[in-house]
Amino acid sequence: MKILKKKANVVIIGGGISGLSIAYNLAKLGMEDVIVVEKRYLGSGSTGKCGTGIRQQFTTKEHIVLMKESVKLWEKLSEELGHDIGYKQTGYLWLIRNEEELSMFKENVKIQNEYGVPSRIISVEEALEIVPQLNPDVFIAAAFCHKDGKASPFKTINAYYEAGKKLGVEYYTYTEVKGIIVENEKIKRVITSRGNIETKKVVNAAGAGARKVGEMVGIKIPVENIRHHIMVTEPFQEFIKPMVIRGKLYFTQTDRGGIIGGIDMPETPSQPLKSRLDFLEVFARNLVKVMPILKNVNILRQWAGYYVTTKDNHPILGESEKIEGFYLATGYSGHGFMMGPVIGKLIAELIVYGKSSIPIDALKLERFERGELIYERAVIG
Ligand SMILES: Cc1cc2nc3c(=O)[nH]c(=O)nc-3n(C[C@H](O)[C@H](O)[C@H](O)COP(=O)(O)OP(=O)(O)OC[C@H]3O[C@@H](n4cnc5c(N)ncnc54)[C@H](O)[C@@H]3O)c2cc1C
Incomplete structure (x- = not known):
């Protein structure tokens, strides 16, 4: 088994489409020492169980704009990642x-x-x-x-993994995140079943485990x-x-x-x-x-x-306002596979540049406290 690195610039929790796409996009933007920690195997969460669908037929500006960009990325993803992902615009x-x-x-x-x-x-x-x-x-x-259209979740997971690996991303499977140490409201370290990793930035892309990961830093994630x-x-x-x-x-x-x-x-x-x-x-x-x-x-x-669902059927995206360096990418409410490419791009931009090329502030965790929910009606897959 590979020895766990002791330090990273970014630790991504979760080896589903969100985590893998974010990792690949971070490396593509030149971020070094990016680690993906997955408690089972890559794609073992909802991604490997999904219905393959990719659509833009949503009912809110937020979803439509995100999915329009995601489809643009899906259209050239096989070529970009260097592996066929079985994408079809049918x-x-x-x-x-x-x-x-x-x-x-x-x-x-x-x-x-x-x-x-x-x-x-x-x-x-x-x-x-x-x-x-x-x-x-x-x-x-x-x-x-x-x-x-649609794409193969398995081929897509593999393509992101291979492309990320080429750019230096490190993957640790069968490694569970057990705790996160926060000091002065800043991320310090991630505790895993195989040792600790010093880091200032953590991405919670843990799918059905996202709520538990939130609890590790004292944040309630309403999914x-x-x-x-x-x-x-x-x-x-x-x-x-x-x-x-x-x-x-x-x-x-x-x-x-x-x-x-x-x-x-x-x-x-x-x-x-x-x-x-x-x-x-x-x-x-x-x-x-x-x-x-x-x-x-x-x-x-x-x-x-x-389906990791939120009250308004929109994902929770972006950096927490309470803990510096704690990023969220979860709560897709049954359509997170299709969003993988755009989420990876935007969260990576947010981490590297402090700003994403498509604004995602309306989808922050704090919208729940502020009562600023945006309801999606077209939920299916
Ligand atoms: C039946 C079904 C059909 C669906 N159909 C579609 C569809 O047609 N189109 C679509 O877009 N979406 C669909 N979805 C939704 C889609 O599968 C998810 O939204 C998407 O896969 C979420 O990806 P993710 O990376 O956020 O989470 P996941 O793929 O669940 O990945 C999260 C990973 O985090 C890991 N993890 C959790 N906790 C920890 C921890 N503490 N330490 C380390 N690792 C941890 C898990 O093991 C998991 O592998 C469907 C879902 C289901 C169940």
Whole structure:
């Protein structure tokens, strides 16, 4: 096992997409001695359990602007990192069930278009041109953005890891952060299961462990870990290109051809990551309603992962106002995979230059104390 370094300029807690993207971007900006500490293996948290989706169809300026930039980065990420990440711009097709939803989606599309996202409302016939096997009786129109898409979480994690390693980032897996020493409201040292690291800067990118990491410096991070269920089928030749969404159901095909998807189930916070059989029933019933052709498909595997949620469904980003050198990148509320590239870029800029190229102050932790929440309505994956 690699000997733990005793000193670092930045210690990043968490080897998911946030931590790895931040580490890579820090190294890209010339920051030396960047360490990623991960208690299990890279991608073992929510990132390796996610639904692959990448979209710009959100309802708030904050999310739309961030995701527009993230998609720009996704478009050239394979090339930049030097590894294929399985990125495909195959769109998000949101099936609209009734007139009430239609007027809401028209509003959403209007806001998205204002910020340059090319989403639009399309007819049932147009939707059938995109996915001919859809059941036309279960929707009255659709919202579509051809610039949305998907990527492989595993390939993306690997690509960030390899690119970061080339630039000097050090990774310590199976190493748990147990405590953080703060003196005079400044970060001093990180205590891990394999020794201590002296540092002035820590990034809390610990996903479902973020709340606990906050407690280590005496800060309450208002996130809840909500279990979500997902499954994958046997592979087929690709015939579902976009992410298809109807209500709380979503599905698409992975780069290996399996249909991957989930549906929201009622859950209370912090449930153990066990699968529920009733998820399969609810999911299968809804899936077959939307795509009857799938009624005999074999499900290969189901699993569960956490959405780390905030009250307003926006992430918590930036440096704490209470502890100097304590940065947060968490609380993505079910869409943190797609945000990985932009979050890495902006948090790295904040650490290196003291300012990010896209303002993220509205998403600081302190918005909860100040009662300045910004509510996102389009939560799914
Ligand atoms: C079923 C499901 C479907 C989803 N679908 C999508 C989707 O389609 N699109 C999308 O954008 N998002 C989706 N998400 C959300 C997405 O997976 C997450 O928002 C994203 O992966 C968060 O990345 P992260 O790096 O912040 O956290 P994680 O990937 O969870 O990484 C955090 C890491 O920190 C480590 N850690 C925690 N505590 C400590 C500690 N004390 N010491 C050391 N290491 C520690 C953990 O082991 C973990 O590996 C989905 C999530 C789920 C569960």
